[in-house]
Amino acid sequence: MIELKTPAEIDRMRVAGRFVAEVLSEVGRLADVGVNLLDLEHHARGMIGRRGADSCYWDYAPSFGRGPFRNVICLAVNDAVLHGLPHDYTLRDGDVLTADLAVGIGGWVADSARTVVVGTAAEEDLRLVRATEEALEAAIEVARPGNRLGDISAAISAVAQDHGYPVNDEFGGHGIGRTMHEDPHVSNKGRAGRGLTLRPGLTLAIEPWFARTTDKIVHDPDGWTIRSADGSRAAHSEHTVAITEDGPLVLTRRDSEEPVRRGRPAGRLSARDA
Template identity: 85%
Template sequence: MIELKTPAEIQRMHVAGRFVAEVLSEVGRLADVGVNLLELEHHVRGMIRQRGAESCYWDYAPSFGKGPFRNVICLSVNDAVLHGLPHDYTLRDGDVLTADIAVSIDGWAADSARTVIVGTAAEEDLRLIRATEEALEAAIEAARPGNRLGDISAAIGAVAQAYGYPVNTEFGGHGIGRTMHEDLHIPNKGKPGRGLKLRPGLTLALEPWFARTTDKIVYDPDGWTIRSADGSRTAHSEHTVAITEDGPLVLTRRAPEHTAANGAAGTLSTKDA
């Protein structure tokens, strides 16, 4: 069932979205050589607790996962791209880190993801991240009343094609609102003019993700972490977007940052870790 949100409900989602944006900015700031993924996980737990938010991931048990997810953020490194289970891994120079988080505040959810480079950035990794970011902006631009769902998918696919990256359609965008995953699957490739007509009040999580040289995926033994099947590096960008009479409204937009590479790490508080 597709639920259209009122302007007041969209504003409540925006509250959650601003917090999600804050968390992802903080993770990007802290991700540095020598930082352990579990330190980032526990730091984010502290942020969620302090804000009085609720993790959409904790105890989440969808059909594609192995048992309940017992973390509050997905952290995926290098060839891992989706649903990365935080574990005892210390970040190294040149690692590509994707952070993906969804929280609920006062019953309304927002979901967003970003990919950053730890330490020294390789141009080919920056290019891959840039492709997902441009694809996301193209998808947002297509999320207008009167367009169709296929216009969003086609916009993402066109950017991937221009960059020469293959596209997996098993996992993509989705509806969002009272829960993290609501009806609507939004593939990252499709034909324009097809599918559901977009109407004001639709709220969507748009999330282009690409692997450099394959559209095939494999799962880690943990039953969650999804990697490129050939070991090529990956990137993922996601925003929660509301379709309004005036066009798309990005609910998880972060403040501008100087580069996709990290380059300005902070410090983790021992009380949060």
């Protein structure tokens, strides 16, 4: 069932969204060569505790995971991209790090993810990260009343095609609101003009993710971490977006974030770009 939110409820989701953005900015600032993933997890856990927020990941036990998940943030490195289980790993120069976070505040949830390159960035990694950001902004642009869910999916896959990246459609975006995962599913691959008609009050977590040379995935023995099947590096960008009469409203935009538009040249991207 799809639940449309009132403007007041969207405002409450925005409170959670601002906090998610704050935590992801802090994680990006702290991530550096020599930093352990568990230190980033513990820092995020402390911020959530001090805010009195609720982690959507702690004790999360879906059918596809080896649950329950006992961390508050997903951290994935290099060829890992989704559901990264924080573990004893020290970041190295050139690592591609994805952080994904969902929390609830006052009964309303927001979800966001970002990928950064730690230390010295290879050009091909910058291009991959920028492609996911570009796809996210293209999807947000068409998240308007009267458009279709397929328009969002088609916008994502069009950017991937422009860059020459394959698209996995097993895992994608989703509705969000009172819980982390609500209807509808938002595929990263689709056809424009198809699917659910977008209406004001619909809130979605839109999350394009690409691996460089494959659309196939494998799971780690931990039962959670998802990697590209061929070991190629991957990146993931996500925002919680509300569809309003005035157009899309991004609830998880980071203060220092500059939206990446289609065709914009890639620049340097590092963990310090909070």
